[in-house]
Amino acid sequence: QLSSDVLRLNGLTCLRVWIKAAGFSLAKLYSNMPAVFQALLQTLHHPQTAPGPVKEVVVCALILSDALEINEYPPATSKDAATAALLSTLLTCQPTIQYYLIHDAQVAHAITTLISTLGEAELDWLVLGSPDALAFSDLLTLTSQPRRQIACLTFDVWLGIQDYPVASRHVAFQAAAFRRLLHTLVRQSCDDDDEEQDDVMAFRLASTDLLVAIHHLLKASFVADMVHLMTSSKVATEAAMFALTAVSSELKLRLADDVQTQQMVLHLCTSILFADVTPSVVVVASAFLGNLGPLIHAQWTTHGAADTSLLDATFQYLCFGMTVSVASSAACRAFNILCASCTLGHLDKQDRQWVVEGVVRVAAVSAWGRLALEQLLHSIFSRLAVPSSPSPSHVPMELHALGTVLRFLDAPSAAAGGPALTQHVVDLSWPHITRVASAAPSLPLDGTVLLLV
Numbered sequence: 001q002l003s004s005d006v007l008r009l010n011g012l013t014c015l016r017v018w019i020k021a022a023g024f025s026l027a028k029l030y031s032n033m034p035a036v037f038q039a040l041l042q043t044l045h046h047p048q049t050a051p052g053p054v055k056e057v058v059v060c061a062l063i064l065s066d067a068l069e070i071n072e073y074p075p076a077t078s079k080d081a082a083t084a085a086l087l088s089t090l091l092t093c094q095p096t097i098q099y100y101l102i103h104d105a106q107v108a109h110a111i112t113t114l115i116s117t118l119g120e121a122e123l124d125w126l127v128l129g130s131p132d133a134l135a136f137s138d139l140l141t142l143t144s145q146p147r148r149q150i151a152c153l154t155f156d157v158w159l160g161i162q163d164y165p166v167a168s169r170h171v172a173f174q175a176a177a178f179r180r181l182l183h184t185l186v187r188q189s190c191d192d193d194d195e196e197q198d199d200v201m202a203f204r205l206a207s208t209d210l211l212v213a214i215h216h217l218l219k220a221s222f223v224a225d226m227v228h229l230m231t232s233s234k235v236a237t238e239a240a241m242f243a244l245t246a247v248s249s250e251l252k253l254r255l256a257d258d259v260q261t262q263q264m265v266l267h268l269c270t271s272i273l274f275a276d277v278t279p280s281v282v283v284v285a286s287a288f289l290g291n292l293g294p295l296i297h298a299q300w301t302t303h304g305a306a307d308t309s310l311l312d313a314t315f316q317y318l319c320f321g322m323t324v325s326v327a328s329s330a331a332c333r334a335f336n337i338l339c340a341s342c343t344l345g346h347l348d349k350q351d352r353q354w355v356v357e358g359v360v361r362v363a364a365v366s367a368w369g370r371l372a373l374e375q376l377l378h379s380i381f382s383r384l385a386v387p388s389s390p391s392p393s394h395v396p397m398e399l400h401a402l403g404t405v406l407r408f409l410d411a412p413s414a415a416a417g418g419p420a421l422t423q424h425v426v427d428l429s430w431p432h433i434t435r436v437a438s439a440a441p442s443l444p445l446d447g448t449v450l451l452l453v
Contacts, residue, residue, distance in 0.1 A: 003052075005050075005052030005053070005056075006052070008052075008056060009052060009055050009056055009059065012056060012059040012060060012063070013059055015036070015063060016059055016062060016063045016066065019063060019066060019067060020066045023070050024067055024070065025067055025068075025070040025071075025072050025076065025079075026064065026067040026068050026070070026079070026082045026083065026086065027072065027075070027076035027077075027078045027079040027082045028067075028072075028076065029067050029082070030078050030081065030082030030085065031076065031078040031082075037082070037085075039060075040060045040063055040064055041064075041085065041086065041089045043056055043057050043060040043061075044057065044060070044061065044089055044090070044093045044096065044111070045089070045092070045093055045096065046096060047096050047099040047100065047103075048107075054104060054106070054107060055106075057100075057107050057110070057111075058106050058107055058110040061107070061110035061111050061113065061114045062110055062113065062114075064086060064114055065110075065113050065114045065117045068114075068117045068118055068121045069117060069121070083118075083122060084132075086118065087118070087132060087136060090114075090115060090118070090136070090139065091132075091135055091136065091139075094138075094139070097111055097139075101142070101145050101146075101147070101150075105147055105150070108145070108147060108150050109147075109150050109153070112142050112145075112150050112151075112153045112154065113153055115139050115140075115142060115154075116142075116153045116154050116156060116157050118136075119136070119140065119154075119157035119160070120156055120157055120160055123157075123160045123161065123164070126157075126161070126173075127161055127164050127168065127169045127170060127173050128169075128170060129169070129170020129171070129172050129173065133170070134170070134172055137172060137173070137177075140154055140157060140158070142154050143155075143158070143181065143184050143185075143188075144184045144187070144188070148188055148199050148200065148202070148203040149199065149202060149203070151188060151203070152202075152203060152206040152207070155206060155207065155209070155210050158178075158181060158210055158213070159209060159210055159213055161173050162178070162213040162214070162216075162217060166217070175217060175218060175221075178214050178217050178218065179218060179221070179225065181210075181214065182211070182214050182218070182222065182225060182243070183225070183229070185207050185210065185211060185214075185243065186226070186229060186236070186239045186240055186242075186243050187239070188200075188203055188207075189203060189204050189207065189239040189242055189243065190235045190236060190238075190239045191235065191238065191239070191280070192235045204242055204246075207246070208246045211243055211246045211247055212246065212247050212250060215247040215250055215251065216250065219254070219258075219261070220254075220258065220260040220261045220264055222247070223244065223251070223261060223264040223265060223268065224264055226240040226241075226243055226244050226268075227240075227264060227267065227268050227272065230268075230272050234276075234278050234280070234281060237272070237276065237278070237281050238278070238280045238281050238283075238284055241273075241281060241284035241285055241288055242284050244268075244288055245284050245287045245288045248287070248288060248290075248291040249291070251265075251291065252291045252293070252294055253294075255291075255292070255294040255295040255298065256294040256297075256298065257298075262295055262298055265292070265295055266295070266310070269289070269292075269310065269313070269314070270310075270313070273285045273288075273289070273317070274313050274316075274317050277320070277324075279324050279325075279326050279327060280326070282320075282321050282324050282326075282327040282330075282331070283321075283324075283326055283327040283330050284330075285317070285321075286317075286318060286321040286327050286330040286331040286333075286334045287330045287333070287334060288334075289314050289317065289318060289334050289338070290333060290334025290335070290336075290337035290338055291337065292310070292314060292338065293337070293338060293341030294341075295310065296310050296311050296314070296338075296341075297341075299311075311354075312354060314338065315335075315338070315354025315355060315357075315358060316354055318331045318334055318335045318338070318354075318358060319331075319354060319357050319358045319361060321334075322335075322358060322361045322362060323361070332362055335355075335358045335362075339355060352397075352401065353400055353401055353404050356376065356401045356404045356405060357404050357408055359372060359373075359376050360373070360376070360404065360405050360408040360409055361408055363376075363409075363412075363416065364408065364409055364411070364412040364413060364416055364421075365412070365413045365415065365416055366415065366416055367415050367416065369412065369416035369417065369421060370416070370417055370421055370424065373405070373409070373421070373425055374428070376405065377402075377405065377425065377428055377429065380398050380401050380402055380405075380432075381428075381432050383395075383398045384398050384399075384402075384432050384435070384436055385432075395436065399436065402429060402432075402433070405425065405429075406425065406426070406429070409421070409422050409425055410422065
């Protein structure tokens, strides 16, 4: 014989299936089945600890969520009364909600789903900021609850709010609220426990669209806030860099002509990133640096003397990133993106040695390294082939590049070809070195280059 708890739970489960199949809205549930509606609300009032009643709370919250998802047109006359009754219950039950957030993940998930569904269904009412709406907005702090995957359930409400023009929203849903939300997302993205790594990664993936929406609203102050957070700890720095990387596509567009954003990113790179060698930071920093093409170009065009300092430092950092096992993949991708965004003029600068070093570092550990090095050497040899050209100043640069190849190819991996690869490069290079040596008296070669020759 089934116990009364089991019978009640089975009845509620059947009711949920029936209400969902019948398309019963919250208003219909309120007007056609008032006793059931009140019973559903009543289950939310007091914390339950016994397994049976706890399961009932979950099902009741999900029934109400399902009913909220049914859209009626035209809206039923009882819609406002039904919504007000549900809202009043949720506001009254906040201590109970907090209890479940701490003690029971299943109930926390169901109630957060209910709150988020109500927020999405009533966005027009919410953004106007009536006293009840502002009280309800306090429930959206569920985004900061410790169970990250439950916190993610609130994201669609925030995205829905951000879809409204800023001028049409109550001040409580404008920049200040989204700045607080940004800080919450970054705190939740902090990976300071190996056991929670999968949870953090899932949260980050889910939060990407919301971070993009916040950046669209906050603009340069988004970057400023992230830079400020980076001063607190290495964990916070890595999480803040994740947030910047998540919005990098949009940020890249702003870097082309937004001076304030340019200055913030320049400060970030020169004062924080380039000095941080923490592996976890190098991973996200490398991904971020790959999007700096517009800023590097702006440095070139804004300063008449063609300021190469940012490109120099960026390539140097990425070359270092290639030596960090967890960051090598991100550094290689960033290197590729930056090279693809450079113009011929950029790559003709003295700092192209960083490009060469990066290519050699990757080639020295890759099965396709020989082919990559041959392509790289071909471009160097072609410039050295005409030492009497009208631009002999290119010769020292090319010899510097060739020296970089040989210096960083001293110990290729077995996969790349081992010592045989180094010997192959030396064999290819030697005829060109001897030819330049024979012409050395007529070329403007400095002491370092002559030593290589």
